[in-house]
Amino acid sequence: MGFKEYFKQLADEKFRERMSKPLRPTIRITRKAPGNILERLESAGYELQRIPRYDRGFWIIRGDADELGNSIEYALGYLYFQEAASMIPPVVLKPQKGDKILDLCAAPGSKTTQMADMIENEGLIVANDVNRSRLRMLGSNVQRTSSYSVIVTRFDGRRLPKSLRRKFDKVLVDAPCSALGTSRRFPVNLEKRNMEFTLRISKLQYELLRTAIFAAKPGGRVVYSTCTLTVEENEMVVDRILKEFDNVEVESIDVPGLKYEPGITRRKGLELDERISRTARIYPRLNDTEGFYVASLIVKRSALRPLIIDASGITSLIINHSLWDARLKALVARTSWPIFGPRGLRPQYIAERIYS
Numbered sequence: 421m422g423f424k425e426y427f428k429q430l431a432d433e434k435f436r437e438r439m440s441k442p443l444r445p446t447i448r449i450t451r452k453a454p455g456n457i458l459e460r461l462e463s464a465g466y467e468l469q470r471i472p473r474y475d476r477g478f479w480i481i482r483g484d485a486d487e488l489g490n491s492i493e494y495a496l497g498y499l500y501f502q503e504a505a506s507m508i509p510p511v512v513l514k515p516q517k518g519d520k521i522l523d524l525c526a527a528p529g530s531k532t533t534q535m536a537d538m539i540e541n542e543g544l545i546v547a548n549d550v551n552r553s554r555l556r557m558l559g560s561n562v563q564r565t566s567s568y569s570v571i572v573t574r575f576d577g578r579r580l581p582k583s584l585r586r587k588f589d590k591v592l593v594d595a596p597c598s599a600l601g602t603s604r605r606f607p608v609n610l611e612k613r614n615m616e617f618t619l620r621i622s623k624l625q626y627e628l629l630r631t632a633i634f635a636a637k638p639g640g641r642v643v644y645s646t647c648t649l650t651v652e653e654n655e656m657v658v659d660r661i662l663k664e665f666d667n668v669e670v671e672s673i674d675v676p677g678l679k680y681e682p683g684i685t686r687r688k689g690l691e692l693d694e695r696i697s698r699t700a701r702i703y704p705r706l707n708d709t710e711g712f713y714v715a716s717l718i719v720k721r722s723a724l725r726p727l728i729i730d731a732s733g734i735t736s737l738i739i740n741h742s743l744w745d746a747r748l749k750a751l752v753a754r755t756s757w758p759i760f761g762p763r764g765l766r767p768q769y770i771a772e773r774i775y776s
């Protein structure tokens with residue numbers, strides 16, 4: 421089944437109408453920006469309106485958004501183009517100063533750099549992705565915004581390096597998906613994707629979320645998000661995790677001012693764990709955004725299961741996970757930290773923070 425038909429089944433008239441309306445462009449003002457950035461943009465003819473869920477997010481009400489993308493303010497990392505709904509998963513994860521955070525599917529870095537801002541770069545964010553070309557964008561966004569609490573790794577998120585097990589206070593899995601929720605911006609997604617794709621990717625999503633459960637410290641929080649609205653890629657993935665792990669609990673989504681509908685637990689032929697109603701379906705019609713799904717999970721105690729460790733090399737830009745072991749200590753003793761190491765921090769210090 422193609423998405424157009426699925427869409428018809430899934431959604432009411434209001435939803436379809438909203439999906440066909442263009443989105444208002446949104447930006448995030450980074451913490452790096454000078455105090456007078458809003459005045460500067462206003463005097464250049466822009467009118468901005470604050471997005472209530474994240475106080476550094478703004479709708480561009482008047483002014484050319486494309487031009488802003490070519491501005492000096494953008495090049496200096498004062499601005500980041502990010503859709504309003506995409507700012508929500510980090511708000512749900514609630515990163516705090518001092519946290520060790522794993523962003524498992526991080527490229528091109530919208531949520532990584534948002535979280536670096538939220539913790540004011542006091543803490544550590546391991547931003548991982550498997551795709552080399554997307555990692556380049558992640559690297560450039562991390563540099564542009566001076567997100568110096570971020571280090572970038574490349575490993576397949578389905579295979580967590582042993583040294584990263586139970587290490588993180590917070591884990592974000594912003595999973596690859598069929599992107600149905602972005603069809604206001606990219607209507608072509610409705611034509612391009614189909615149910616076979618959804619079913620195939622839901623297996624990957626489950627495996628990524630499973631990794632996140634192993635990566636979290638006991639008591640740690642894991643946020644699972646997608647920019648799609650199919651039950652197969654959202655509630656059914658969480659349901660599979662809840663069936664497998666008895667140490668995982670579902671938290672309610674508590675974001676002031678955010679309108680959402682509860683996760684679906686009952687549908688013809690489908691009966692999912694009731695706790696999934698605590699997750700959030702962010703329909704475009706509710707907040708005039710893209711469509712998103714967000715689930716917040718707490719890992720109550722550690723899950724000890726054997727995991728496969730994959731290993732490969734290192735490049736000048738990307739710290740590969742195979743080095744997160746004793747060899748890392750030897751390496752940092754010899755070399756300076758690669759480009760993405762926190763500026764001003766000794767490599768040993770980073771290693772200590774990972775290992776402690």
Ligand SMILES: C[S@@+](CC[C@H](N)C(=O)[O-])C[C@H]1O[C@@H](n2cnc3c(N)ncnc32)[C@H](O)[C@@H]1O
Nearest residue numbers: 525526527528529530531550551576577594596
């Ligand atoms: C929705 S995008 C992430 C967007 C990103 N969080 C942001 O806010 O900018 C999903 C990402 O998952 C990555 N990905 C796909 N399969 C993966 C895997 N097996 N391990 C790690 N990352 C993977 C893709 O390369 C893609 O960059």
